[in-house]
Amino acid sequence: MKTNLKMRSFSFLVGLLSFFFLNSLASPAASGQITLLFLDDLHSQLLPLTQKVHTTTVSYGGLVYAAQVIREEKQKNPDAFVLQGGDAVSGIMWLHFFGEPEFSALEKTGVQAKLLGNHEFNYGLDHLSAALEKTAIPVIASNLSFDDAFMKERVAQTLLLKSGGTVLGVLGLASPTLFTQASPGEKVHLDRDLEHVASSAVRQLRDRGAHIIVALSRLPEQDNIELASRVKGIHAILGSSSHEKMDDYLMVEGPERWATLLAETEAYGTFVGRLDLATDAEGRVSEEGTRWTLLPATPEAVGPHKEVQAIAQAFEDKLNRALLVTLGFSENYADARTTSLRSDENGLANVITDALRWRFKTDIAMINAGGVRGDRIFPSGNLSWKILSEILPFRNAIHIVALSGEQIRQLLEVSLSALIGPDDAYDPDTRIHTGGLLHFSGLRVRCSLSGKPTLVDPDGRLIRWGNRLEEVSFLQGGTWVPLDKDRIYTVAVNSWTAGGGDRLFVFREGTREKTDILDIEAVVDYLLAQPGQRVRFAKDGRLSIPKP
Numbered sequence: 031m032k033t034n035l036k037m038r039s040f041s042f043l044v045g046l047l048s049f050f051f052l053n054s055l056a057s058p059a060a061s062g063q064i065t066l067l068f069l070d071d072l073h074s075q076l077l078p079l080t081q082k083v084h085t086t087t088v089s090y091g092g093l094v095y096a097a098q099v100i101r102e103e104k105q106k107n108p109d110a111f112v113l114q115g116g117d118a119v120s121g122i123m124w125l126h127f128f129g130e131p132e133f134s135a136l137e138k139t140g141v142q143a144k145l146l147g148n149h150e151f152n153y154g155l156d157h158l159s160a161a162l163e164k165t166a167i168p169v170i171a172s173n174l175s176f177d178d179a180f181m182k183e184r185v186a187q188t189l190l191l192k193s194g195g196t197v198l199g200v201l202g203l204a205s206p207t208l209f210t211q212a213s214p215g216e217k218v219h220l221d222r223d224l225e226h227v228a229s230s231a232v233r234q235l236r237d238r239g240a241h242i243i244v245a246l247s248r249l250p251e252q253d254n255i256e257l258a259s260r261v262k263g264i265h266a267i268l269g270s271s272s273h274e275k276m277d278d279y280l281m282v283e284g285p286e287r288w289a290t291l292l293a294e295t296e297a298y299g300t301f302v303g304r305l306d307l308a309t310d311a312e313g314r315v316s317e318e319g320t321r322w323t324l325l326p327a328t329p330e331a332v333g334p335h336k337e338v339q340a341i342a343q344a345f346e347d348k349l350n351r352a353l354l355v356t357l358g359f360s361e362n363y364a365d366a367r368t369t370s371l372r373s374d375e376n377g378l379a380n381v382i383t384d385a386l387r388w389r390f391k392t393d394i395a396m397i398n399a400g401g402v403r404g405d406r407i408f409p410s411g412n413l414s415w416k417i418l419s420e421i422l423p424f425r426n427a428i429h430i431v432a433l434s435g436e437q438i439r440q441l442l443e444v445s446l447s448a449l450i451g452p453d454d455a456y457d458p459d460t461r462i463h464t465g466g467l468l469h470f471s472g473l474r475v476r477c478s479l480s481g482k483p484t485l486v487d488p489d490g491r492l493i494r495w496g497n498r499l500e501e502v503s504f505l506q507g508g509t510w511v512p513l514d515k516d517r518i519y520t521v522a523v524n525s526w527t528a529g530g531g532d533r534l535f536v537f538r539e540g541t542r543e544k545t546d547i548l549d550i551e552a553v554v555d556y557l558l559a560q561p562g563q564r565v566r567f568a569k570d571g572r573l574s575i576p577k578p
Contacts, residue, residue, distance in 0.1 A: 062196065062241070062308070062309055063306060063307065063308045063309070063319055064109070064110075064111065064193075064194075064196050064198065064242055064306075064307055065103075065107050065109070065110040065111070065304065065305065065306050065307075066110065066111050066112075066113060066244065066266070066268070066303075066304070066305040066307065067100050067103055067104070067110050067111065067112045067113070067302055067303070067304055067305075068113050068114075068115065068268050068269070068293075068295060068302070068303040068304075068305060069093075069096055069100070069112075069113070069114045069115070069139075069141070069295070069299065069302055069303075070114075070115040070116075070117075070268075070269050070273075070294060070295045070296070070297060070303070071115070071116070071117040071118075071147070071273055071296075071297035071298070071546070072093060072114070072117065072118045072119070072132065072136075072297070072298065072299055073117060073118075073119070073120040073121070073149065073297055073298055073546075074118075074119050074120045074121055074123035074124055074131075074132055075091065075092050075093065075297075075298040075299055076092055076093045076094060076123075076131060076132070076135055076338065076341065076342035076345070076346070077092050077094055077342045077343075077346060078090055078091055078092035078094055078095055078327075078329075079091045079092060079298055079300075088328075089328070089329055090300060090326070090327065090328045090329075091296075091298045091299045091300040091301075091327050091328075092298065092299050092327070092342075093132075093135050093136070093139065093299050093335075093338055093342070094334045094335055094338050094339045094342055095299065095327035095328060095329065095331070095332055095334060095335070096139070096299035096300075096301075096302050096327040097135065097138065097139040097335035097338040098327075098332040098333060098334060098335040098338075099302045099325050099326075099327050099331065099332050100112055100139055100140060100302055101139075101140070101335060102332060103302070103304060103325070104140060108194075109193045109194030109196070110193075111142060111191055111193055111198055112139065112140045112141050112142050113141070113142065113143055113144070113200070113244070113246060113268065114136060114141045114143070114144035114145070114246075115144070115145050115147075115246045115247070115248070115268055115269030115294075116144065116145035116146060116147025116148075116149075116150070116202075116204075116246065116248050116269065117147030117148060117149045117150070117248070117297075117546055118132050118133075118136060118144060118147070118149075118150070119132050119149050119150055119152075119161075120149040120152070120546070120548075120551070121548065121550075121551055122349065122352065122353070122415050122554075123345065123349060124149065124152065124153070125152075125153055125554070126348075126349070126352045126355070127345060127348070127349075128157065128160050128161045128164070129161030129162075129164065129165065130161075130164060130345075131341055131342065131344075131345035133161065133164065133165035133167060134165070134341055135337075135338045135341045135342065136165075136167060137165065137166065137167060138335070138337045138338050138341065139335070139338065141167055142167075142168070142191050143167070143168045143169070143170055143189050143191060143200050143246075144167055144168075144169055144170070144246075145169070145170055145171065145202040145203075145204070145246040145247075145248065145269070146158075146169055146170070146171040146174065146185065146202070146204055147204070147205065147248050147546075148204075148205050148207070148208055148211045148212045148248065148545075148546055148547075149212065149546060149547075150212075151208065151212035151213060151214040151218070152212050152213060152547070152551065152555070153213065153555075154213050154214075154215055155176075155178060155181065155214060155215045155217055155218060158181075159178065159180055159181060159184075162180075162181075162184050162185075163180075168186060168189055169184065169185050169186065170185065170186045170187070170188070170189050170200060170201065170202035170246065171185055171187075171202050171203075171204045172187050172188060172201040172202050172203060172227050172228070172231045173202075173203055173204055173220060173221040173222075173224060173227045174204050174208075174218060174219065174220060174221070175218075175219045175221070176217060176218055176219070177217040177218075177219075178217050181217075181218075187201075187231065187234075188200065188201050188231050188234050188235050188238075189201075190235070190238055190239070190240060196241050196242060197239050197240050197241045197242075198240065198241070198242050198243075198244065199231075199232075199235030199236070199238070199240025199241075199242065199243040199244070200235075200243075200244055200245075200246065201227075201228065201231035201232070201235065201243070201244075201245050201246070201264075202245070202246045202247075203224060203227070203228070203245060203246070203247045203248060203249055203257075204220065204248055205248040205249065205271055206220070206222060206224075206249065206253070207271075207543075207545075208220055210390065210391060211390075211545050211546065211547060212547075213555070224249070224253070224257055225257065225260050225261060228245065228257060228261045228264065229261050229263075231245075232261065232262070232263035232264060233263075236263065241309075241313070242265050242307065242309065243263055243264050243265055244264070244265060244266045244267075244268060245257075245264050245266070245267045245268070246268055246269055247267050247268065247269045247270055248269065248270070248271050249270060249271060250270060250271050250272065251270045251271075251272050251274075251292075251294075254267050254270055254292055255280075255282050255292065258282035258284055258290035258292060259282055259283070259284050260284060260285070261284060261285070261290075262284055262285040262286060262288040263288065264290050265290065265291065265307060265309070265315050266290065266291040266292070266293065266305060266307060266315075267290060267291070267292050267293075268292075268293055268294065268303070268305070269294050269295075270292075270294050271544070271546070272294070272544070273296060273297045273544070273546075274294070274296065275294065275295050275296040275300075275301060275324055276292070276293050276294050276295075276322070277324060278322055279291045279292060279293040279305075279320070279322040280292040280293070281315070281317070288314065289314065289315050290315070291305075291307065291315055291320065291322075293305060293322045295324060299327050300326070300327060301324040301325060301326055301327060302324075302325045302327060303322065303323070303324060303325070304321075304322070304323040304324075304325055305320075305321075305322055305323075306319070306320060306321045306322075306323075307320050308320045352415065353414060353415045353416040353419070354414050354415075354416055355414060355415065356412040356413065356414055357413055357414060357415065357418070357554060357557055357558065357563065358412075358413045358557040358558070358560065358563035358564065358565060359411065359412060359413060359562070359563060359564045359565075360408070360410050360411060360412075360413055360564075360565055360566070360567060361410060361564055361565070361566040362377075362410050362566055362567055362568070363407050363408060363409050363410050363567070364377070364378040364407070364408040364421070364567045365377060365378055365407055365567070366378055366402060366403065366404030366405060366406060366407065366408060366420075366421055367405055367406060367407065368405045371399040371402050371467075371469075372399045372400075372448065372464040372465060372467055373449065373450075373464075373467075374573070374575060375469070375569045375571070375572060375573035375574075375575075376399075376402075376469060376569070377566075377567035377568045377569050378402065378421070378567045379397060379399070379402055379469035380469065380471065380567070380568070380569065380570065380572065381553075381556075381565055381566075381567055382397055382402065382421075382422070382469070382549070382553055383395040383396060383397055383469055383470055383471035384471045384556070385552050385553045385555070385556030385557070386428060386471065386522040386523075386549070386552050386553075387471040387472050387522060388556050388559075389428075389522070389547070389552040389555055389556060390428060390430060390520075390522040390545070390547075390552070392430060392472075392520040392521060392522040393472055393504070393519040393520045393521070394438070394470060394471065394472040394473055394504075394519055394520070394521045394522070395470065395471040395472060395521065395522040395523070396468045396469065396470045396471075396521055396522070396523045396527065397468070397469050397470075397523070397524060397527070397549070398465060398466055398467070398468060398469075398524070398526070398527045398531070398532050398534070399448070399464065399465050399466070399467040399468075399469065400463065400464075400465020400466065400532065401422070401424060401426065401465075401524055401526065401527070401549070402421060402422065402469075403420065403421060403422070403423050403424075404420045404421045408420075408421070413557065413565075415554075418550055418553060418554065419550065422549050422550040422553065424524075424526070424549075425548045425549070425550055426524035426525050426526055426548065426549050427524070427525045427544065427545060427546065427547065427548055427549075428522055428523065428524060428525070428545050428547050428548070428549060428552060429522075429523060429524070429525050429528035429542050429543065429544050429545065430520055430521070430522055430542070430543040430545065431520070431521045431523055431528050431537055431540040431541070431542050431543075432518050432519070432520055432521075432540050432541040432542075432543075433518070433519055433521055433536070433537075433539070433540040434515065434516060434517065434518055434519070435504075435513045435514045435515040435516060435517050435519060436515040436516070437536050437539060437540065438473075438502070438513060438519060438521070439499060439502055439513065439515065440495075440536050441468070441534060441536040441537065442468065442473075442475060442477075442499050442502065443484050443495060443496055443497075443498065443499045444462060444466075444484050444486060444533070444534055444535070444536060445462070445466060445467055445468040445534065446467075446477050446483065446484070446496070446498040446499060447461045447462050447483035447484040447485070447486070447496055447498070448461070448462050448463065448464045448465070448466045448467040448532075449464075449467060449477075449479060449483075449498075449575065450464070451479030451480070452479075454479070454483075459487070459488060460485040460486065460487065460493060461483055461485065461486070462486055462532055462533040462534065463532055463533070465532060466531075466532030466533060466534055468527075468534070469573070470572065470573075471572075472504065472505050473502060473503065473504060473505070473513070473572065474502070474503040474504075474505070474510055474571065474572050474573075474574075475499070475501070475502050475503075475572065475573050475574065476500045476501040476502075476574040476576075477498045477499050477500055477573075477574070477575055478498055478500055478575075478576060479498065479575060479577075481496060481497040481498035481499075481500075482494075482496040482497050482498070483496045483498060484496035484498075486533045486535065488533075490530055490533045490535040491535070492535065504519070521540075523537065524549050525544070528542055
């Protein structure tokens with residue numbers, strides 16, 4: 031059992047108004063208990079993931095195993111509800127097959143309702159609409175509205191599910207960053223007044239006879255906590271945008287001592303969350319009898335779900351062929367040689383960082399030289415998923431880091447210590463690795479290898495500042511202006527670098543926002559948006575290194 035978080039004090043007037051409003055809700059049902067089986071961010075991961083531990087390769091997660099966990103739990107408790115918390119789809123599988131493998135597999139799993147996440151909108155509203163026409167799974171998003179007639183009808187504001195004499199009310203909260211992390215288009219509208227959305231949904235569900243109310247959420251964990259502290263009537267909020275599992279639930283106290291339970295699982299079907307939720311005679315959550323259990327989806331715990339496995343394998347075979355499908359065209363060669371990426375400006379890295387800045391609408395984008403692979407020259411011509419996967423093999427999620435102009439100057443100074451000049455006594459114990467050289471978009475940098483390099487120890491601690499950085503300009507409205515040391519800039523960067531990888535410790539000093547979008551996905555989105563899907567890999571002088 032978790033410690034309650036106390037709601038902040040409200041003024042007498044606000045408290046009085048809340049009292050009258052909240053008590054106008056219909057009375058909840060008497061005491062009872064239900065079981066909810068919850069599957070969070072699937073990201074199109076139907077087959078299990080594999081990881082090498084020492085000399086052994088282990089398999090875990092994926093809907094193949096998670097679906098079997100759910101099947102076995104339903105055999106024990108046929109009245110259990112099965113819910114999916116959004117981001118069921120992602121990447122190449124979603125792009126090529128319009129949700130057919132994911133949604134058909136979720137139907138076989140027995141999912142009764144799912145939330146719309148960010149990834150569902152990655153390829154626009156038309157793509158999502160086409161996918162939803164092929165599945166009968168009810169979808170929900172209480173804070174989204176649509177101009178499109180089909181989507182108005184297809185996406186519910188609230189849902190009622192009935193099982194074993196219990197009426198479950200479901201509301202869904204799409205991410206407040208939907209329009210920065212995905213491409214929903216102008217026919218989709220996001221209501222940012224989450225307190226009003228949730229309160230209205232609770233009232234509607236109570237009026238329609240709901241005994242228990244659950245919110246599926248794509249909000250950050252702190253936003254879930256804040257919402258629970260302000261809205262009475264939600265018994266549980268499942269899921270968040272953090273992708274982090276909760277081994278136990280968290281209780282948050284709200285108006286009139288109403289308690290809301292918060293819980294979430296990991297991504298990729300690694301676990302199925304089982305919530306046994308008990309209510310007392312007043313219809314409130316009773317911690318006596320309430321349990322949150324993470325059920326591992328591994329071959330050691332369960333076998334594969336045969337129907338889901340058949341779907342997964344069939345589409346995996348199709349996907350292997352789809353990897354060769356052309357996504358775009360390069361007008362010239364792409365230089366992915368390690369020596370080129372780690373010693374100078376690079377045309378391939380320029381396009382990658384331009385794609386990140388465009389996709390996330392940030393001031394700046396960066397990528398570490400070690401994050402771009404292939405170590406060869408890719409000739410001009412067709413660009414496929416296979417080629418892009420060779421160039422960006424790590425599939426790192428992108429984070430948005432807020433840094434001051436002064437911190438960006440420091441970051442660049444650290445990065446430039448990766449460059450090895452003539453007669454340079456490079457020491458890997460005091461200099462960052464050559465793969466830590468940063469490529470960027472939105473900046474123009476001039477440096478000198480005759481200056482002293484910054485020294486950083488192996489643990490990422492500063493030894494001394496160098497003076498290789500000479501000038502930094504920022505692209506503002508099509509004009510290059512001096513970088514303002516006091517201004518806060520947003521930087522799109524992969525998760526490894528955002529966490530201070532390659533000893534780029536300055537990133538850890540910024541405010542970080544995680545996204546669900548992988549580096550390769552952002553580049554594909556950018557490529558598909560170019561006229562004729564054509565790109566040119568070229569240097570443009572954004573990194574100037576005069577020879578000593």
